[in-house]
Amino acid sequence: MRSLLLFLAKRENFKNVILRYKIFRDTVWRFVAGETLQDAMRAVSEANSQGIRATLDLLGENTSSREDARNASRKVLDMLATMKVEGADCNVSVKLTQLGLDLDNEFCYSNLREIVDHARELANFVRVDMEGSAYTQRTVDMVLRLRKEFDNVGAVIQAYLYRSETDVQTLLAARTRIRLCKGAYLEPESVAFKKKTDTDANFVRLMKILLDSGIYHGIGTHDVTMIAATKPHAAEQGIPLSHFEFQMLYGVRRDLQLALAREGYNMRVYVPYGRAWYSYFMRRLAERPANLFFILRNLFRG
């Protein structure tokens, strides 16, 4: 089921099937904060009022024209300015294929550099999301290139990839802030663990390396077992709660997000918004097929 949903995530035509059913359309808004920046800022403000920080993601990936990539870059620049004006406790997450990585490496780099530069002026931070494994090396390289010039840019590492421990060491050598997550794409066995137990074991191994590094990182998971491994490790190593944060996705385990914030952990929610929600939504369904079964049950009832 996971593989099928991740396969469909790459097939935009399937979006029309989804749009036909109200229950599908309604479920999209559980995971996506809305279509406009205003919608997203409302979600950020609500999170902030509960002691939860945010990171904003303008949805969209694999942009196929320079114009679309430039438009996306401009919107991210506007997003940063709006956060400043509204005093939001929020940074931004970007995807390199949205900024033109499929078109031209240098063009993408200049779009990203402009965003990171603007964020620095506004004392903000840019997280470069990690996409499918075809982009891993270029993404790591681009973050490292920017790290020579900027402090306010960080990377994402996926625990399901065999290569991740090496990437972690390379990024840490450049004192790069990392978000650790399990990984959300359909990957072949030649590059990624297939068994959840292997990915989880690697996640715990990498989490310990990150926390022990003395750099501020994000532990991105809703998995209570991963969270339960992180808390005692930090306590045993005497790592203050202010030295790392947990991160979760908008609409997922809101109860746990609040509970961690109340316990005194730094908590950040990833808030996606925009019209290009299709691939993001399908990856969220793939992570928890129970979400799909819930939709189907209601579909056949109605």
Ligand code: FDA
């Ligand atoms: P796991 O998938 O094992 O789920 C554990 C439990 O969490 C489930 O049993 C369920 O209770 C709950 N849960 C998880 N996903 C759910 C969902 N969609 N709906 C409802 N409940 C759910 N990936 C990537 O490849 N590149 C990236 O840049 C990012 N960025 C990112 C940012 C942040 C802040 C987070 C939290 C995650 C990402 N991801 C990501 C996604 C990540 O790789 C992974 O697919 C999801 O977080 C799901 O993995 P878990 O660690 O939650 O564990």
